[in-house]
Amino acid sequence: MFNSLYKKTDNAPLVVFRILLGLLMIYHCISHIFDGTVYSLYVKPKVTFSFIGMEWLQPLPGNGMYIYFWAMAVFAICITVGFWYRFSTAFFTILWAGTYFMQKTVYNNHHYLILLLLIIMLMFPANAYASVDSKLYPKIKQRSMPVWYIWIFILQIAIVYFFASVAKFYPDWLNGRFTGFITRKINNPYITWLTFNHQFHLFIAYGGILFDLLIVPLLLYKKTRNVAAILSVGFHLFNWAMLNIGIFPFLSMSYLAFFYPPETIRALLLRKKPPLTQDELNGIDLSSKNLLRYFFIPYFIIQLALPIRHHFIKGDVLWTEEGHRLSWRMMLKNKKGTAVFAVEDKTTNDSFVYDLTKILTRLQIKNLANKPDMIWQTAQIIKNEYAKKGHNVAVYVTAKVSVNKRTSRLLIDPKVDLAHTRWNYFAHNEWILLYYELQ
Template identity: 55%
Template sequence: MLKESRFANVLASNSLLSTISELKRKRDQFVSALFTPIDYSQLVLFRIVFGLLIALHSVQSVSSDWVRRNFMLPSYTFSHIGMDWLQPLPGDGMLYYFYAMALLGLLISIGFFYRWSLGLFTILWTGVYFMQKTAYNNHHYLLLLLCLIMLFLPANCAYSVDAKLKPSIRRNAIPQWCIWVLILQVGIVYFYATVAKLYPDWLDGTFTREMLRKHATPTLENLYSQKWFYLFIAYAGILFDLMVVPLLLWRRTRFLAFIASLIFHVFNKLHLGIGIFPFLALSFTILFFPPETIRRIFFRKKITAPIPVHADYSGKKILIYFFVPYFIFQSLFPLRHWLIEGDVLWTEEGHRLSWRMMLRNRSGYSKFYVVDPVTKEKKRYKLKRILTKKQIRGMQTKPDMIWQTAQKIKEEYQKKGKEVHIYIDSKVSINKKPLRRLIDPNIDFAKAKWNYFTHNEWILLYE
């Protein structure tokens, strides 16, 4: 029995060692694959398209009056809380600001002072992103993240002015991880977009029905009102977000996934607008096709030197010390609303920066009342004194912007040397449901605080 026990222990030990050895081998294979040199064609083409889209978006923002309506007309913009000091440039300053970003986009596209151009654009776009929330879009955040990632990638190694002026930066290959970090970012966006759609009003077609009805033309109104059609759009949206990245990764389904992506994003562009995002999303498909295919279609010039066969570990520190923490954060941060009391669909706490895209329609009203603490006189505050019509529409259903408006009213009276109480009558409907009270009407917002990481008690909760 003793011998049998020892024999069993030896077998178990050998099995454990074999498992550990196999795990190490797979780890080494994975690391080797990350640093395997590949043709630069995917990254270089993505840089060219990315820069052109940046330039296009910046010019369109001016020509469509978006800059004037969101930065020039308002006397106050809803900066992200804590960044109230970040306000638009006076006069026509924001027009020149966006023209400068358009120029930087072109410089990025041609690869002229690539990192300086991209770095400066990233700073300017960060300012735009944090400067206002009235016209908030998730792709504004995505654009910021892509800029940050591209700063660390050698996207100017070929087909760039930099490579012509400075031959020492020329490369005929890049490590595989340069493509995978972009794919991983795209995958995170689509994954959380899928998860966010798994709630009743999406699954029963309530939201897609209202969304289609809002954007329907007279010729399409009958089709869009059909139950089978808006349910098809709802579940097609879930399946697309869930499957598009895996299907693009698999060679056998890649072309079909590309066609599906083309149809999906063209449909969104025609019906929802949403700026350059459909084109930006389509540009991601460049990253999934083999570099040989990209070269054959877009870069007819052959590489003069062969692709190295040995792993290129030149960016190992960047990958370990920047991208690993970066993706841990990107994977966990969208989950933060689960740690906050209440349903994020109602409270909006943890909604932004979480890829909760095109999910719900919020409607309702918020009325602000100012009470003199001495005379007890109560007056309704006229929001048009400090906000534009667009700002009022955007603010009155969103708790953080409601709180910011109250602080602005408080500040106005303080400048006059007056202390006042501020109370809010606010009711909101989600997806055309009955109105419910959003804000506790008994809370004095002259004293209310904003909690960044926990639930704000003045936002009412419901079962």
């Protein structure tokens, strides 16, 4: 069984995916420059909410972030054409990780997936064919790869879909309440009869669960593969048209390259590529077995552990957000809130409400109110601001949050000085109130 993982197969899927991923990254980087995303997330803010522990990771000053994204676009072009592939992919991955960990005002699981895919692509010789590198350095040219390369990609996307499906098993998804919020946002007067229909909300809810749970098995099974591929394309195009979720639908459709026989992908998309001989197909490639054993096995153990860590943290992750990130909990709730920060000078006992607009953008203020980690970071920012002036202050927060348009409840214990608390990454922070606590 294990020997079958090392059998040679055509590397067309890996080559095609390199090109498609590169094109998507080019579009993503350049569109973010021109649609205002770089400005609103990296240039305009006076302070940024990086991942806790990575506060040193800050946007470049002035027009630096525009140069940063243009550099990413250049590296993405190099990935696409396979020029200095390892170098380009390594630097693009570092820069992409920088944008991901640098700000979480707008958090996107899809960007995390892309980071993981970039790491995987960095490990594989995706420039071995149809690349500038293989033209310049013919010695690296290869037409085959071990079968396990394909299974790495399939396992990665299977983990994403599986945990996305499991996360939907909560009341407001199952009863169509949340999917109703999504569909009613679709601004098309010709289909309001559908988007406001509760039966349609239930169809979307259970269809989403079944799609996430079954799409990978259906794509793996030859007899259902074509139907599953059509469903996948339709599903992702619908999401792209209706939900404004960036490049993820096209990334998902690109992934279909790993579910069809490599010879089929070669015949369809790399027609000039010679097919492998029978002797080559019967060969075994053990050159990268240590990569599988010592990198990818630990890698997937981590990938399976991260999405379940919230089960070991007190409270409901839907409310506390503890264990939410890096767990494929995508588009599950409508969560809005308000947060008032009260500052108290410990020397004079004077207190006042802090004006968040002095340091934060409207987008940051809107998004931090229901996220305890960002609330805690804001308290630290305020404390440091006054410490520079020689003042020792306490910061108390009254944050009220509504989940799926229900009555607002207190999220943060207003009696706790957040300026002098520590963030606990691995357990529940007791100053985050549970849903029925102290209400």
